[in-house]
Amino acid sequence: MLRIHDSGTGTVEEIAAGRALRTYACGTAVTSRPDGRPGPDGGAGGFPGGRPDGRPGLGELRSLLLADLIRRILERGRVRVVACSPRGPGEAGTQALRDAAALNCRPAEHAPSVAETIPYVVELVGALVERGHAYVAPEGPVFFDAGSFPGLPPLPAGERSEGGRSSADWVLWLPSGGEPSWDSPWGRGVPGPHVVCSAVALGLLGGRVDVHVGGAGPRRPYEDRERAQSDAAAGREVARHRVHAADVRFDDREPGEHAREGEAPPPDTGDAGGGGVSLAEVVGAGLDPLAVRMAFLEHHYRRPIVLTWDSLRAADRAVRHWRTLVAEWSESPSAPMAAEYVKRVEAALDDDLDTPGALRALRELADDASVPPGTKFESFLHVDQVLGLDLSSDIGRSR
Numbered sequence: 545m546l547r548i549h550d551s552g553t554g555t556v557e558e559i560a561a562g563r564a565l566r567t568y569a570c571g572t573a574v575t576s577r578p579d580g581r582p583g584p585d586g587g588a589g590g591f592p593g594g595r596p597d598g599r600p601g602l603g604e605l606r607s608l609l610l611a612d613l614i615r616r617i618l619e620r621g622r623v624r625v626v627a628c629s630p631r632g633p634g635e636a637g638t639q640a641l642r643d644a645a646a647l648n649c650r651p652a653e654h655a656p657s658v659a660e661t662i663p664y665v666v667e668l669v670g671a672l673v674e675r676g677h678a679y680v681a682p683e684g685p686v687f688f689d690a691g692s693f694p695g696l697p698p699l700p701a702g703e704r705s706e707g708g709r710s711s712a713d714w715v716l717w718l719p720s721g722g723e724p725s726w727d728s729p730w731g732r733g734v735p736g737p738h739v740v741c742s743a744v745a746l747g748l749l750g751g752r753v754d755v756h757v758g759g760a761g762p763r764r765p766y767e768d769r770e771r772a773q774s775d776a777a778a779g780r781e782v783a784r785h786r787v788h789a790a791d792v793r794f795d796d797r798e799p800g801e802h803a804r805e806g807e808a809p810p811p812d813t814g815d816a817g818g819g820g821v822s823l824a825e826v827v828g829a830g831l832d833p834l835a836v837r838m839a840f841l842e843h844h845y846r847r848p849i850v851l852t853w854d855s856l857r858a859a860d861r862a863v864r865h866w867r868t869l870v871a872e873w874s875e876s877p878s879a880p881m882a883a884e885y886v887k888r889v890e891a892a893l894d895d896d897l898d899t900p901g902a903l904r905a906l907r908e909l910a911d912d913a914s915v916p917p918g919t920k921f922e923s924f925l926h927v928d929q930v931l932g933l934d935l936s937s938d939i940g941r942s943r
Contacts, residue, residue, distance in 0.1 A: 603792030664747030
């Protein structure tokens with residue numbers, strides 16, 4: 545059974561799954577102001593770090609891939625996974641779904657739009673006000689009372705709110721006459737930038753989340769708030785396990801670009817969300833989108849990554865090479881899988897998602913001349929049900 549690092553306890557724990565398991569993955573970023581109040585698009589469900597064009601950066605997609613790997617491994621063990629991940633507003637939210645699909649992330653059963661989440665948001669905010677965890681400010685916004693929930697870490701100066709009783713409090717509902725906006729008991733307005741996450745998890749997953757998947761770096765203050773909102777409204781801990789992917793940065797310099805004598809290297813062009821480049825730019829450079837998936841698999845999910853164009857090209861070559869091999873092996877008689885190699889791959893994946901170890905075992909299998917091609921073929925296809933690299937896509941193509 546899958547064992548994974550729980551960021552709440554700081555230990556690697558087994559995910560005890562019955563016949564069904566509920567997962568929640570934070571959606572990709574939606575533009576919001578530094579004080580935590582929503583931006584002009586409603587700002588629901590996001591965190592800072594997105595690109596100006598609204599498309600997710602590569603780093604934001606890493607947490608979605610992490611959720612997908614967890615789901616695939618559990619489903620391999622015949623566990624029914626009910627996945628939930630709200631999408632951002634408008635075309636940006638739709639494009640994020642397309643990007644996730646291009647990375648072979650299986651679609652969530654629940655992927656509500658911001659408008660579809662408003663009834664759950666109103667219910668959540670009402671429960672927090674009733675329980676004494678939220679209050680209506682004189683100017684109209686509804687704030688979460690941070691002092692009512694012990695254990696919240698202090699916020700960085702740039703994350704503190706204005707207009708509440710304390711700078712540690714944050715907006716749950718903000719009056720707005722613009723569009724989009726929605727009716728509520730506190731007037732027409734929009735939800736705060738991280739309220740949707742709590743509302744959707746409570747409303748669509750029955751108030752229980754078995755595995756909550758998020759990102760690191762700039763997302764963490766927002767996820768602390770989301771946890772406080774959920775647990776305060778429910779009167780108990782909502783998420784059994786919390787799992788986080790590490791940061792992704794993108795350096796768009798070509799190799800040797802800053803090698804001139806006496807010249808300092810230019811600063812990293814990406815932020816901790818990997819916002820320096822989008823998946824569309826990767827595809828526009830002639831690379832397979834699953835090269836990004838392979839590049840992520842090459843690193844343990846808890847280790848930060850600095851992606852470069854060179855590393856993405858290398859990942860693209862690796863994916864294409866394996867597809868070519870699988871297509872060649874498919875022309876040989878079928879044979880039983882290489883049990884020991886497959887066992888090593890699956891053991892690595894079960895051990896806190898050790899994807900680099902799984903890839904090493906597969907490379908050893910590919911190079912092992914003593915293993916028949918038909919055995920390699922069956923083994924690679926079996927493992928690709930979790931890796932999701934479309935390794936069978938070149939079968940039958942003329943070469």
